[in-house]
Amino acid sequence: MNAKIELPFETLSWIGNLDGHVQMLEQTRLPLEEVQLEVRTVSEMVDAIYRLAVRGAPAIGVAAGYGMVLGIRSAGPGEVLEVARATKSTLDASRPTAVNLSWATARILRHLEGLEGADDAALKQATLDEARAIQEGDEDTCRRMGEHGATLIQDGWTLLTHCNAGALATAGMGTALAPIYTAHAQGKRVAVFADETRPLLQGARITSWELMKAGVEVRLITDGMAARVMGEGKIDAVFVGSDRIARNGDVCNKIGTYGVAISAHHHNVPFHVVAPLSTVDPSLASGDLIPIEERPAEEITEGFGNRTAPRDVQVYAPAFDVTPAALVTSIITEVGIVEAPDTAKMERALREGGVSF
Numbered sequence: 001m002n003a004k005i006e007l008p009f010e011t012l013s014w015i016g017n018l019d020g021h022v023q024m025l026e027q028t029r030l031p032l033e034e035v036q037l038e039v040r041t042v043s044e045m046v047d048a049i050y051r052l053a054v055r056g057a058p059a060i061g062v063a064a065g066y067g068m069v070l071g072i073r074s075a076g077p078g079e080v081l082e083v084a085r086a087t088k089s090t091l092d093a094s095r096p097t098a099v100n101l102s103w104a105t106a107r108i109l110r111h112l113e114g115l116e117g118a119d120d121a122a123l124k125q126a127t128l129d130e131a132r133a134i135q136e137g138d139e140d141t142c143r144r145m146g147e148h149g150a151t152l153i154q155d156g157w158t159l160l161t162h163c164n165a166g167a168l169a170t171a172g173m174g175t176a177l178a179p180i181y182t183a184h185a186q187g188k189r190v191a192v193f194a195d196e197t198r199p200l201l202q203g204a205r206i207t208s209w210e211l212m213k214a215g216v217e218v219r220l221i222t223d224g225m226a227a228r229v230m231g232e233g234k235i236d237a238v239f240v241g242s243d244r245i246a247r248n249g250d251v252c253n254k255i256g257t258y259g260v261a262i263s264a265h266h267h268n269v270p271f272h273v274v275a276p277l278s279t280v281d282p283s284l285a286s287g288d289l290i291p292i293e294e295r296p297a298e299e300i301t302e303g304f305g306n307r308t309a310p311r312d313v314q315v316y317a318p319a320f321d322v323t324p325a326a327l328v329t330s331i332i333t334e335v336g337i338v339e340a341p342d343t344a345k346m347e348r349a350l351r352e353g354g355v356s357f
């Protein structure tokens with residue numbers, strides 16, 4: 001039994017026709033204000049992605065798809081493909097770790113390159129249609145991941161999640177939160193501990209906000225409390241998302257995830273990763289090849305305008321870490337559940353999803 005799950009907000013959408021714009025919930029203002037941001041140019045889109053106004057791997061893929069439309073719509077006669085390639089490079093550079101971003105821009109470019117003989121107007125319309133198809137595909141993918149993942153959740157369970165891998169990180173109901181929303185809609189009693197997620201507090205600001213809106217019981221903890229809470233026996237399973245998964249099943253996600261995985265392993269708590277196949281990067285044999293974004297020191301020393309460290313202190317600020325496949329109980333994709341992931345199993349899932357590699 002799978003009830004339809006409606007969440008009372010929209011992460012982002014394209015408004016109008018080719019001359020339209022992107023409207024997105026400005027996530028840097030959450031949870032205090034629900035403000036819509038209108039994005040009309042490629043540089044505004046790059047800025048929105050870099051500032052995390054839109055964030056989460058699948059959502060920035062959808063945003064980048066619409067960014068391609070913003071780029072090509074003013075291309076001169078015969079220049080659509082050339083402008084599309086340049087726009088792709090600009091968008092891909094906005095954030096380096098989540099592979100969904102370059103996956104989306106590559107998908108659009110490949111689609112345009114395949115439309116031999118199409119005139120400029122047809123190419124421009126095809127860009128918008130393909131960007132919309134990416135958004136619709138993501139909604140459906142989230143639903144399928146939710147259905148697979150919910151089979152791993154029992155009535156009465158308490159789950160732990162890190163960062164935000166919910167509806168606000170996708171165009172649908174989320175990755176890691178999709179099985180939780182699905183289990184909740186199926187009538188299972190579920191509760192969530194949300195790690196606050198230093199330094200940008202996606203867990204505190206966004207995950208707890210959206211779970212509360214959806215009526216799912218949520219309790220906020222600081223990142224350092226997760227091991228303690230697992231040691232107290234309060235967690236039945238961990239569900240997290242991912243920004244990039246290497247071919248061998250190593251999982252890159254928000255900084256702090258690796259520590260959660262080590263702790264889960266120590267306490268015999270299942271550690272599940274929920275991610276679409278667009279997050280799997282078959283070109284990388286293992287997780288040590290994944291580019292890790294470093295963010296400005298100020299996000300740690302004076303996050304949200306409040307100075308909390310000495311002036312001129314040296315800072316190291318990687319935004320993501322990599323959890324080795326050996327610590328991952330399962331990777332849940334739209335085509336099913338890969339238990340104890342390794343290269344052969346990931347390749348099988350990619351083939352099942354029709355991904356060529």
Ligand code: MRU
Pocket residue numbers: 052055056057058098162163164165166169170174175176202240241242243253254255319
């Ligand atoms: O820096 P962010 O907020 O974009 O990081 C997001 C995450 O790490 C998510 O867990 C990941 O993108 C999975 S989203 C469905």
